[in-house]
Amino acid sequence: MSKIKVAVHGLGNIGKGVVDSLLSAYDFECLGVVRRAASLGTQPLALRGVQDYASFDELVAAKGKPDVVIICGPSRNVPKDARFYLEKGIRTVDSFDIHAEIPKLVEELDKASRSAGVPCITAAGWDPGTDSLMRAVFEAMTPVGTTFTNFGRGRSMGHSVAVRSLDGVADACAITIPIGGGKHSRLVYVLPEAGASFADIKQRIASDPYFSSDPLDVREVANPQEMASVADNSHGVLMERIGSSGSVSNQRLSFDMRIDNPALTAQILVSCARAVTRLAPGCHTLIDVPPVAMLPGDRMKNIARLV
Amino acid sequence: MSKIKVAVHGLGNIGKGVVDSLLSAYDFECLGVVRRAASLGTQPLALRGVQDYASFDELVAAKGKPDVVIICGPSRNVPKDARFYLEKGIRTVDSFDIHAEIPKLVEELDKASRSAGVPCITAAGWDPGTDSLMRAVFEAMTPVGTTFTNFGRGRSMGHSVAVRSLDGVADACAITIPIGGGKHSRLVYVLPEAGASFADIKQRIASDPYFSSDPLDVREVANPQEMASVADNSHGVLMERIGSSGSVSNQRLSFDMRIDNPALTAQILVSCARAVTRLAPGCHTLIDVPPVAMLPGDRMKNIARLV
Numbered sequence: 001m002s003k004i005k006v007a008v009h010g011l012g013n014i015g016k017g018v019v020d021s022l023l024s025a026y027d028f029e030c031l032g033v034v035r036r037a038a039s040l041g042t043q044p045l046a047l048r049g050v051q052d053y054a055s056f057d058e059l060v061a062a063k064g065k066p067d068v069v070i071i072c073g074p075s076r077n078v079p080k081d082a083r084f085y086l087e088k089g090i091r092t093v094d095s096f097d098i099h100a101e102i103p104k105l106v107e108e109l110d111k112a113s114r115s116a117g118v119p120c121i122t123a124a125g126w127d128p129g130t131d132s133l134m135r136a137v138f139e140a141m142t143p144v145g146t147t148f149t150n151f152g153r154g155r156s157m158g159h160s161v162a163v164r165s166l167d168g169v170a171d172a173c174a175i176t177i178p179i180g181g182g183k184h185s186r187l188v189y190v191l192p193e194a195g196a197s198f199a200d201i202k203q204r205i206a207s208d209p210y211f212s213s214d215p216l217d218v219r220e221v222a223n224p225q226e227m228a229s230v231a232d233n234s235h236g237v238l239m240e241r242i243g244s245s246g247s248v249s250n251q252r253l254s255f256d257m258r259i260d261n262p263a264l265t266a267q268i269l270v271s272c273a274r275a276v277t278r279l280a281p282g283c284h285t286l287i288d289v290p291p292v293a294m295l296p297g298d299r300m301k302n303i304a305r306l307v
Numbered sequence: 308m309s310k311i312k313v314a315v316h317g318l319g320n321i322g323k324g325v326v327d328s329l330l331s332a333y334d335f336e337c338l339g340v341v342r343r344a345a346s347l348g349t350q351p352l353a354l355r356g357v358q359d360y361a362s363f364d365e366l367v368a369a370k371g372k373p374d375v376v377i378i379c380g381p382s383r384n385v386p387k388d389a390r391f392y393l394e395k396g397i398r399t400v401d402s403f404d405i406h407a408e409i410p411k412l413v414e415e416l417d418k419a420s421r422s423a424g425v426p427c428i429t430a431a432g433w434d435p436g437t438d439s440l441m442r443a444v445f446e447a448m449t450p451v452g453t454t455f456t457n458f459g460r461g462r463s464m465g466h467s468v469a470v471r472s473l474d475g476v477a478d479a480c481a482i483t484i485p486i487g488g489g490k491h492s493r494l495v496y497v498l499p500e501a502g503a504s505f506a507d508i509k510q511r512i513a514s515d516p517y518f519s520s521d522p523l524d525v526r527e528v529a530n531p532q533e534m535a536s537v538a539d540n541s542h543g544v545l546m547e548r549i550g551s552s553g554s555v556s557n558q559r560l561s562f563d564m565r566i567d568n569p570a571l572t573a574q575i576l577v578s579c580a581r582a583v584t585r586l587a588p589g590c591h592t593l594i595d596v597p598p599v600a601m602l603p604g605d606r607m608k609n610i611a612r613l614v
Binding site for chain 2: 017020021023024025099102103106107123126128130132133134135136137139140141142143144244245246247248250251252253254255256257258259260263264266267268270271285286287288289290291292294295296299300302303304306307
């Protein structure tokens, strides 16, 4: 069996998890990681024998052309990065997570993908991603009803970044806590810079539009060690829908997961790297992908085992 | 917008639910029901203004050719019924539920479907069906691990039929009760025929291979009214998986649903009747279908709303 050759773009938390998931799967070969020249050779443990390169051309020169590139850089760079690889005729998978901008990105990458003649999958994490898939399937089962996606308890990357960007904040960790009905409270740990007023930071967080509509609890931490002790990767979702099938109401569906956040995102990216080798050109999201395409092995054997 | 024209084959519990779900959806037109001549004109309430016909030719003569036929007869007739419609160039959807025979049926219908140039979806209920899809997605999220599908509490059609087929049994209702780890106990209500020994029936159920490996509780009921009082349509599933994403273990996923059984099966058939108008020729199962294809309306709008 020929393995699927994958290159990883970026080696943050997600990139490290992607390398780990690739090395755990029998049908993948990890060709290497493309990353900033300044970081080359660091984190050898994370790389686990996988070579890193300062550019895609260097990776290709050393290892040949990959079947798929998994993009693990920041979301804001995904449009540019995905187009870069698609234009070279390489399939891409990314975990772009800015919900409001997904439709526009799908349309842009769809053009790039079709003109290159290779498919891509975008927004492939857990939300957007497998949660999106669950929302779609829940609606197919009960077309009339309400779905609540309750996040947490877990660290919100977006909210943490928003607090860190405030003046006087040395570090921050924002925890999302579900309070029911798809609403959330925020628990924010703040390490003020020397001389900055915690009371003032607290007030500015409370008036930030990112936080002002939710119940808020802001706590000061004394040092980086104390911050590190609250910033683990545990996360979860409870998705609930009560609705009707035809005219029959009280159909109750729920999906509950408790997971390590970057590990799950990385694994879904890897499963999508498998799927993207089986799709037609065009830009796909998780609700466009036949689930069996994400699984290793023969389709008919998976039908016999799972259907 | 042109509506999807559907004919329903069979008017048992599932067929009635399918008519109900079709009438509840804005993008479908229910052309009518094909059923045994002897039953024509009965159950006008279930039909709700939908005409029934003794043959498909009569339905077509009166209403024109449907885009899709939803097959709601017994599973054992599905292979023959699906081929009948596919050979006429009509897409089909069915809820064939004999798990062990699904791969063979997929291969047979795949041939018929491709030679007719129209797609079909088979095994489209909740198990097989949306449960199959959940099992596939759970594995894509956590490739290493164990999935348990816990059914119930709810009435098992298969186990009820098995008891009814025993000598001396006038009627029976078998309830499936989950006891954890994907294992189940069976609670069986039996109405013996006049003169039949309940003790003897109980012993024969206990030694039937369909029941002999599970904890069993067999109870006698005195009359059809008492039987009717235990045979409701409530059912459910708790699907649980604990596994790893890459090398990160303790990823915990669960899907829990509490539903009216025939209403959900019927709704999924109708959502699949929409999907089958958007698929390429071939035989598809629920794990082969892009979830968005099951939803009404424009794909990009559904991406904006759900992803």
